[in-house]
Amino acid sequence: MPEIDLHSHSQYSDGSLTPADLVALAARAGVKALALTDHDSVDGIAEAQRAAGEAGITLISGVELSAVWGVHNIHVVGLQVDTSNPVLKAGLLSQAGARAERGRQIGARLEALGMTGAYEGSLALASSPDGLSRTHFSQWLYEHKHVSSIQQAFDRYLGPRKPASVPMPWAELAETIAWIHAAGGIAVLAHPGRYPLTRTKLRALIADFKSAGGDAMEVATATEKPDMVRYLGQLSAQNGLLASQGSDYHGTPAPWIALGRFPVLPRECTPVWTAWGWPAAGMTADATQTIQQATGQKALELHA
Numbered sequence: 130m131p132e133i134d135l136h137s138h139s140q141y142s143d144g145s146l147t148p149a150d151l152v153a154l155a156a157r158a159g160v161k162a163l164a165l166t167d168h169d170s171v172d173g174i175a176e177a178q179r180a181a182g183e184a185g186i187t188l189i190s191g192v193e194l195s196a197v198w199g200v201h202n203i204h205v206v207g208l209q210v211d212t213s214n215p216v217l218k219a220g221l222l223s224q225a226g227a228r229a230e231r232g233r234q235i236g237a238r239l240e241a242l243g244m245t246g247a248y249e250g251s252l253a254l255a256s257s258p259d260g261l262s263r264t265h266f267s268q269w270l271y272e273h274k275h276v277s278s279i280q281q282a283f284d285r286y287l288g289p290r291k292p293a294s295v296p297m298p299w300a301e302l303a304e305t306i307a308w309i310h311a312a313g314g315i316a317v318l319a320h321p322g323r324y325p326l327t328r329t330k331l332r333a334l335i336a337d338f339k340s341a342g343g344d345a346m347e348v349a350t351a352t353e354k355p356d357m358v359r360y361l362g363q364l365s366a367q368n369g370l371l372a373s374q375g376s377d378y379h380g381t382p383a384p385w386i387a388l389g390r391f392p393v394l395p396r397e398c399t400p401v402w403t404a405w406g407w408p409a410a411g412m413t414a415d416a417t418q419t420i421q422q423a424t425g426q427k428a429l430e431l432h433a
């Protein structure tokens with residue numbers, strides 16, 4: 130069902146496109162339902178909604194929250210969240226403050242390593258200090274030839290335990306799920322195959338996510354190998370979690386990823402969009418029209 134892409138980024142986090150351009154590109158790529166899921170921000174949703182109306186596609190209001198699980202940083206996607214919900218807004222405000230402060234600290238570390246202008250230069254690539262991401266630092270490091278690739282920026286400076294890494298006081302996993310639920314959304318464990326976890330730890334994460342109230346997990350994402358997609362499909366079914374899919378499109382920071390392009394969900398999975406009343410097999414014209422009414426209500430039923 131490549132026409133349903135439930136993970137993407139705009140300039141309001143570390144994507145390269147404006148929400149309007151992202152939606153237009155999605156429509157051209159044949160995507161009929163797109164979730165905008167910026168890191169710790171819903172600031173792009175209103176613009177994306179307007180653009181989706183013009184392009185005749187469905188926009189799912191989403192967010193990708195940063196969370197801590199033990200020593201690990203984990204991402205939790207919220208789908209069809211009410212962006213005006215005060216609990217979610219308060220959570221996002223505290224994440225934004227932490228992000229802005231971390232940005233200054235990363236900048237100071239890079240400057241101390243002799244990379245003059247790292248903070249100001251990276252900030253110029255971001256929409257605001259609140260949206261300053263390690264992706265922007267990696268881009269600045271690459272553009273100024275301090276590293277030979279984006280990956281090298283993470284390997285040498287920005288990744289865990291590297292010289293410019295700053296441990297983050299992100300919210301706990303259960304808190305991020307609670308914010309999403311407060312906003313009537315569905316909580317999805319993002320790209321479970323991408324964390325540096327053994328299979329045993331990965332199963333523990335998924336079980337913890339489920340016990341903390343999580344609703345779904347991503348099974349089909351653009352960077353996942355077929356074996357991992359099958360394995361995640363099994364884990365979603367075994368743990369009673371709905372299955373999500375998405376490209377995690379960022380534009381120029383990850384040019385190998387295209388909107389609407391990712392593996393097919395394994396048959397044993399229950400697609401997350403069934404929670405919105407869409408048929409498991411995918412969208413119909415009817416489903417597109419009824420999403421606005423159906424989503425809020427179904428999400429509430431799910432958490433009642």
Ligand code: AMP
Nearest residue numbers: 143168195261262263264279280283379
């Ligand atoms: P932040 O939320 O500021 O900590 O930045 C996290 C973002 O950096 C992720 O969402 C990815 O887009 C990007 N990222 C993380 N690790 C890597 C990596 N090893 N290579 C390239 N991009 C990465």
Ligand code: MN
Nearest residue numbers: 138143168264
């Ligand atoms: Mn990102």
Ligand code: MN
Nearest residue numbers: 193204319320
């Ligand atoms: Mn992520």
Ligand code: MN
Nearest residue numbers: 136138193377
């Ligand atoms: Mn993402």
